[in-house]
Amino acid sequence: MPRLHALPLLLLLALSAAHAEMVVAVRADSEIGPLNKTELTHIFLGRYRQLASGQQAEPLDLPVASPEHAAFYEALLNKTSAEIRAYWARLVFTGRVAPPRTVDNSERLQEQLLANPRALGYLERTKLDRRLRVVFEFGER
Amino acid sequence: MPTRLFPLLLLLLNAAAQADPAIPGELQLNGFGSIGMTRSSNRNAAFVRDLNQPKGTQGQWRSETDSLFGLQASWQISQQLALVAQGISRYHFGNSYAPELMSAFVRYEPRPFGSLRVGRMPTDFYLYSDSRHVGYSYLTVRPSTDFFGVLPFSHLDGADLQLAHPFGNSLLRGKLYWGKLDEDLPLADRRWQLAGSRLAGGNLSLQHGPWTVRLSSTILHFQHNLPIAEVSDALRQLAPGLPAAGETARRLDVAGSNSRFHSLGAVYDEGPLQLQAMLSHASHSTAAFQDWRAAYILAGYRRGNLTPFVGYSWIRSRSRELDTGIPRGISPDLDRLNAGIAGILADSHSEQQTTTLGLRWDLASQFALKIQHDIIRGQPGSLFPYRNENQAWNGRTRVSSIVLDFIF
Numbered sequence: 042m043p044r045l046h047a048l049p050l051l052l053l054l055a056l057s058a059a060h061a062e063m064v065v066a067v068r069a070d071s072e073i074g075p076l077n078k079t080e081l082t083h084i085f086l087g088r089y090r091q092l093a094s095g096q097q098a099e100p101l102d103l104p105v106a107s108p109e110h111a112a113f114y115e116a117l118l119n120k121t122s123a124e125i126r127a128y129w130a131r132l133v134f135t136g137r138v139a140p141p142r143t144v145d146n147s148e149r150l151q152e153q154l155l156a157n158p159r160a161l162g163y164l165e166r167t168k169l170d171r172r173l174r175v176v177f178e179f180g181e182r
Numbered sequence: 183m184p185t186r187l188f189p190l191l192l193l194l195l196n197a198a199a200q201a202d203p204a205i206p207g208e209l210q211l212n213g214f215g216s217i218g219m220t221r222s223s224n225r226n227a228a229f230v231r232d233l234n235q236p237k238g239t240q241g242q243w244r245s246e247t248d249s250l251f252g253l254q255a256s257w258q259i260s261q262q263l264a265l266v267a268q269g270i271s272r273y274h275f276g277n278s279y280a281p282e283l284m285s286a287f288v289r290y291e292p293r294p295f296g297s298l299r300v301g302r303m304p305t306d307f308y309l310y311s312d313s314r315h316v317g318y319s320y321l322t323v324r325p326s327t328d329f330f331g332v333l334p335f336s337h338l339d340g341a342d343l344q345l346a347h348p349f350g351n352s353l354l355r356g357k358l359y360w361g362k363l364d365e366d367l368p369l370a371d372r373r374w375q376l377a378g379s380r381l382a383g384g385n386l387s388l389q390h391g392p393w394t395v396r397l398s399s400t401i402l403h404f405q406h407n408l409p410i411a412e413v414s415d416a417l418r419q420l421a422p423g424l425p426a427a428g429e430t431a432r433r434l435d436v437a438g439s440n441s442r443f444h445s446l447g448a449v450y451d452e453g454p455l456q457l458q459a460m461l462s463h464a465s466h467s468t469a470a471f472q473d474w475r476a477a478y479i480l481a482g483y484r485r486g487n488l489t490p491f492v493g494y495s496w497i498r499s500r501s502r503e504l505d506t507g508i509p510r511g512i513s514p515d516l517d518r519l520n521a522g523i524a525g526i527l528a529d530s531h532s533e534q535q536t537t538t539l540g541l542r543w544d545l546a547s548q549f550a551l552k553i554q555h556d557i558i559r560g561q562p563g564s565l566f567p568y569r570n571e572n573q574a575w576n577g578r579t580r581v582s583s584i585v586l587d588f589i590f
Contacts, residue, residue, distance in 0.1 A: 077351075079351045079391075083348070083353060088346065088353055088355075088389065089294070089295065089346050089348055089353055090294045091293070091294035091295050092294075095293065095294075096294070097261065097294040098294075105547065106547060118453070119452070119453030119454065120453065121484070121544070122547070123487070123544040123547065123550075124484070126318075126547070126548070126589070127318055127319050127320070127550075128319070130214060130313075130316050130318045130319040130589045131310075131313040131316060131319035131320075133212060133254070133256075134212070134214055134252065134254060134268065134313060134315075134316045134319070135304060135306075135312045135313050135316075136254075136256070136264075136266040136268070136285055136287065136289065136299070136303070137297075137344070138297075139256075139258060139264065
């Protein structure tokens with residue numbers, strides 16, 4: 042009965058993916074300090090991206106179809122990826138502001154964070170290493 | 183006609199899916215569109231999405247009312263500088279889908295809290311009015327016709343300046359714009375030129391948590407008269423002996439007149455719940471248009487991929503009287519002139535309310551299918567929002583629509 046044994050394991054994996062804890066991180070020496078939920082929302086929704094130094098924060102997105110995208114925006118705004126897409130459709134087609142740059146996966150995201158001290162992005166806590174620093178984490182859920 | 187666009191669209195969708203957005207120096211191609219069928223039940227007046235449309239649905243299903251296609255190219259030259267151009271093909275003036283340039287501007291963002299745009303931009307009279315062609319971005323099939331349909335000015339050639347400043351957990355944003363219109367509007371089978379009309383305005387919005395409140399104000403100075411020269415000329419010929427006729431002609435002039443548009447909008451957007459409420463007031467110094475007030479409320483609640491919504495809107499305008507001074511019953515020509523003027527005054531009357539029920543289904547990524555039913559209850563004199571009314575028009579109709587919105 043090996044197949045039956047695999048099933049609970051698969052379920053467990055699926056569940057852990059859905060509940061993966063997302064954090065927002067920057068390069069360890071970034072000027073970006075701890076952010077609150079409002080500041081983070083302003084940056085990711087393109088409302089206000091100025092940092093204390095006067096520089097512009099550069100948020101990074103993962104693909105709309107990725108589980109991380111869904112988990113991050115659900116945790117931040119209780120919005121689906123489709124709703125986030127509709128939000129950006131409004132802003133992109135009025136030409137007001139550019140959406141966060143999308144990178145292919147969390148490995149590319151880490152590379153980008155390490156390369157750019159003004160970049161910030163969301164990833165699973167388990168993918169952090171000492172070169173990155175957390176600037177926002179979602180509370181107990 | 184929109185169905186012919188489909189193969190092209192799928193190709194573009196594929197190409198766009200590969201593109202990585204907003205890498206400086208990279209050209210991006212994006213698009214949006216709606217393919218739909220709409221039917222208004224009353225045969226005695228044509229329901230249109232907005233006053234750009236010369237013909238509408240009068241008892242038959244039509245694809246023209248709510249179908250459109252837009253394509254945008256944007257080039258982020260550097261973090262501060264971007265070029266954006268957008269073309270739209272929609273059913274409009276000239277009874278055609280002739281493409282029009284909706285945007286072509288350079289955006290300069292010297293600091294993250296402000297940006298300056300110069301070129302052609304969509305007009306921004308009310309909250310959400312600059313995105314009213316992008317069906318995928320909102321819940322309903324079309325923006326409320328009572329509220330947005332009577333506002334047919336699409337784009338301005340000029341500049342706008344936007345600034346943002348945070349106050350604690352609130353964000354205050356302001357925008358100023360000025361420029362000229364450059365388009366034509368259909369009026370019966372004639373053309374009303376808007377080119378050269380000057381526009382200036384601004385808005386202030388406050389965002390706090392799920393709330394956004396925006397105050398908007400625009401003044402529009404018209405350059406050209408309505409295409410009613412034969413009426414104005416006849417009145418001016420009578421003016422030497424009949425000063426009231428000359429005065430009437432002057433008051434019907436739109437060239438040189440000012441219209442003011444004010445509005446207050448509030449949006450509550452929290453997780454699956456969306457609420458919108460807006461109020462507007464338009465006043466016109468010319469007697470050819472009636473001052474109006476309009477409002478709408480809209481509520482939607484998402485469950486999974488489905489978002490049912492319900493809305494209510496109304497528009498009321500104040501009738502104007504003009505004493506032409508021309509005595510009745512002297513000659514058939516003069517009676518016709520009086521009747522023509524009464525007709526012009528009556529044509530800009532709006533008095534109706536609309537109840538809207540609908541459902542948005544996000545059936546696949548980048549696609550949303552919407553069905554909507556509008557119940558319009560108005561007075562027989564509510565003519566302004568419609569086209570091609572006849573004597574039997576009673577101001578009441580039901581509009582059914584099914585639309586597929588997409589972006590890529």
